[in-house]
Amino acid sequence: MGIRSFAAELLLPAALQPRLRSAVVDTSPKAEAASFAALSDKLSYLSKAEIKQIREAYKFADEAHLGQFRASGEPYITHPIAVAGLVADWRLDAQAVMAALMHDAMEDCGVTKVELIERFGAPTAELVDGLTKLDKLQFPNREEGQAESFRKMLLAMARDVRVILVKLADRLHNMRTMAAMQPAKRKRIARETLDIYAPIAHRLGLNQIYRELQELSFAHLFPWRHGALDKAVKRSRGYRRDIVERVHHDVEKAFAAAKQKSLVSGREKTVYSIYRKMREKHTSFAQVNDIFGFRIVVATLPDCYLALGVLHQLYKPVPGRFKDYVAIPKPNGYQSLHTTLVSPLGTAVEFQIRTEQMHAVAESGIAAHWLYKNDRRSGGAGDAHPLGAMWLQSLLDIQDETRDAAEFLEHVKIDLVPEAVYVFTPMSKIMALPRGATAVDFAYAIHSDVGDHCVAAKVNSEPVALRTELKSGDVVEIVTAPGARPNPAWLNFVRTGRARSKIRHFLKTMEQEESRSLGEKLLQQALRAEGLTLPSTDPTDTEANALWQQLTRWSGNRGRGELLTDIGLGRKIATIVAKRAAQLMAERGTRPDALTLTLGRYAADDAIPSQGGVAIDGSEGASVQLATCCRPIPGDAIVGYLGRGEGLLVHTADCHNGKRLKERDPERWMAVEWAEQPVRPFETMIAVQVRNGKGALAQVAASVSAAEADITHIDMDNERDADVAELRLSLAVRDRHHLADVLRTLKRSPPVLRSARVKP
Incomplete structure (x- = not known):
């Protein structure tokens, strides 16, 4: 259903149907x-x-x-043969066809990669290995194993796109022949296909495969919904037969009058795309008015725009429904002119205008590289292709930053969103981003250094917040520091x-570096004692080095770096590690130094400032909270509390929560102190009671500003009509003296009755 044209399906005469070269998949039993x-x-x-090589691979697989x-x-051999047939329909090279025949040999038959290299060469063996799941390894759960297998396949795909083409052919044949499986397994595979494989097909421009995978997944996941909508679509064909035939006749007549050669064919929305539109727009089937449309295929690119003129002279266009994907192609390489016209009976009809080459790419995407290239013998099969090349490269970039398979899969799913916005750099370069992308996404799309150091953004020369969502046509400029x-x-x-x-990679790296530095300070302080x-x-x-090796083996x-990081994060207690280090050093003849011991005891006294303790100046980052x-x-x-895996948490000495933690884990507490010159303001909270009147909040804000403090957050009570209201202000102040100045300034303000710092 999803890959059959409307003209071939029901109402256009055979003479009117275009004979276009396309990678139409043969679904007959013969295939x-x-x-x-x-x-x-x-x-x-x-x-x-x-x-001859492929025949050898067939015998091996058999x-x-x-x-x-x-x-x-x-x-079982019927499945590899069917997959190889689909791959051959795309005119892929012999290595890909052999890999299709043997794609399950390593996974299901115990064949080794070395054996494949010896018999069929390294390139074919690499393809088969990229298609092999990691089921033989032990994972804590099915989801983690599945995520790791996906990561392996996607990275192999990024290196050689033939991997995913063979995998999609494999998945397509499995989806076509799932009727004999258990219902639970059918639903699991269909859901996986809808979430991962169909979007990948779309991302690589394989729209024909994309539509069929969606349609089959929908039929297996929701058979009743699919059946009801399928019947409704078939009924609607009869209702709309007259109008479709009339529009088709009018269009052909208009092109003949303009003396422009074209091939006009009808097309029909898939049942799944109708269902999704109904869900997204909360409409009934009767309200979906673009189930049928037309495709115009012309000879050259200028003819596309001439054809657009012919159509707009024939019927009136619907304002705001024209899209030029020829001048600005979609990220997967798709090119067409889209316009929606009002038919003689008042219904909206969508038209797609493209050249034959554009049609090939629209239906077959990356596979069109093999199917339509002039010299099929030239060029490496795994060469980089412009279609989807940026996304394939982004997989490798994400892999460099992400070592967790589930997190990698999460990032990939985000990037599989098909809808895009098109924005411009200040130098007029067009960039495609997912719908909903922000100025920060744009910064990282330019370069990771631009993203890491961005501080502000301008859209169409106007300053905007970094979280601002971008719209098509925006000119975006990033300000860095x-x-x-x-x-x-x-x-x-x-x-x-x-x-x-x-962002995650940068934050993790910074956290590791900060925690390591903190761990070194803590261990140094514990050793002094x-x-x-x-x-x-x-x-x-x-x-x-030998001492460090013994210490890390023991821990x-x-x-060494991992040990110091664990101490900084609170996973290891510095005093315990120090005692073990002292024991190892004693075995090597190292004796405590009297002066260092005195300094250590001096620092351990809570009543005296620490000589070697941790000084807090506000620049510590994630390791100190x-x-x-x-x-x-x-x-x-x-005082400082060394949480388990959370770094150092600083409380005031009189904090009730801190005292409870100290009673529970006394060994995790340590002396900390403020640095002489903190590098940033610190946040605290005050409560302000005011007479509830006009301008009271403005006067409070003016008083805080006069004391050179910043308000970061305001909370108000719900008693709006009361004579007295309480405000809770979060302030950024330098220290206690600065806070005292703020409170004194507030008390001099006319509407303020009292103000005080909020204690836990």
């Missing part, structure tokens, strides 16, 4: 016959030597799958997988 003869008929485009049967009871860094809050609104993975100094980290110091870490319950600011007495 799936379990003999090499059925396949060899499709291999005429290959040389005799290549066909022997490997001997005794295996599909759920339908057919010999050398000292800027990604903000974790960006993860709440970025749309592209590239931006999300880059033992009268020892931190062993050298010089790689040429063999004795110190279960892979290296200020508790939100008490919001400490410079000048407050503070």
Whole structure:
């Protein structure tokens, strides 16, 4: 249904149907016959030597799958032959056809990669390996194993696009022959196909495969809905027969009068696309008025625009429904002019205008590279192609930043969104981004350094927030600063997988570096209490390196950096690691130093400022957090709690939450202090009672501003009509003295009755 043209389906005479070259898939039983003869008929485009190699691969696969049967009871070899037939329909090279025949050999038959390399060469073996799932490895759960298998396949695809073409042919044949499977398995495979494989086909321009995969998935997931809509579509054909025939006749007559050669064919929306439109727009079937449309295929690119003029002279166009995908192609390479016209009976009819080459790309996408290239013998089969090349490269970029398979799959799913907006750089370069993309997505699409250091954005020369969603036609300019860094809050609104993975990678890297630095400080402080100094980290110091190796083996870490990071994150207790280090150093003859021991004891005294403790200046980043319950600011007495995997959490000394934690985990507490010159303001909260009158809030804000503080957040109580209202202000202040100045200034304001700092 999804790949049959409307003209061929029901009402246009055979003489009116275009004979276009297209990669129409043969779904007849003959294409799936379990003999090499059925396949060899499709291999005429290959040389005799290549066909001989494919015959050897067929024999190998036949022997490997001997005794295996599909759920339908057919010999298993029928499946590889059918997949190879689909691959041959695309005119892929001999290596791809051989890989299609043997794509399940490694996974199901115990054939090794080395064996395939010896018999069929490394390129074919790499293709088969890229198609092989990781089922033989042990994973904690099915989802993780599936995600890792997807990652393996997608990365193999990024290196050689033939991998995904063979995989899509494999999935298409499986979807066509799923009737014998258990219902639960059918639904799981259909859902996977709808979420992953159909969007990949669309992303690579394989629209014919995309539509059929969607249609088959919908039929297996929701058979009743599919059946009801299918009947409704068939009924509507009868209702609309007259109007479609009239429009077709009028269009052909108009092109004949204009002396312009064209091929006019009808097309029909798939049942799934109708269903999705009904869901998205909350409409009934009767309200979906563009079920039928027409496709005009012309000879040259200028003819596309001439054909558009002919159509607009014939019928009136619907305002706002014209799209030029010829001048600005879709990200997957699709090109056509789209326009919607009002027919003589008042109904809207959509037209697509394209050249034959555009039609080939529209239906077959990347596969058109093989199907329609002039010299099929030239060029490597795995060459980079402009269609989808940027997305394929982005898979490798995301992989560089993301080591977790589930996270990688999440980023890929985000980038599979088909709809796009087209924006311009200040140099007038066009960039395609997913719908809903923001200025931050645009920055990372230009370059990761631009994204990492962006601080502001301008859209159409007007300053906008970084979270602003972009619209087609926007001219976007990014303002950067050398000292800027990604903000974790960006993860709440970025749309592209590239931006999300880059931000996460940067934050993880910074957290690791900060935690390692903190861990080094904590271990150094703990060793001082033992009268020892931190062993050298010089790689040429063999004795110190040997000590670190013993210490990391004891702690279960892979290296010194990982051990220090674990201490900084609170996964290891610095005092325990220090005692083990002291024991190892004692075995090597190192004795505590009296002066260092004195400094360590001096620092351990809570009443005296720490000489070697952790100084808080506000630049620590993710490894040191200020508790939100008490919001400490410079000048407050503070203590540090080393959370399990959370880094250092700083509380005020009189915080009730902090005291409860200290009673529960006394060994995780340590002395911390404020640095002499903090590098940024710190947030605290105050409560202000005011007389509820006109302009009260403005006067409070003016008083805070006069005291040189910033308001970061305001909360008000719900008693709007009361005489007295309470405001809760989050303020950014330098220290306790600055906060005292703010409170004094507020008390002098006429509407303010009282103001005080909020304590937990």
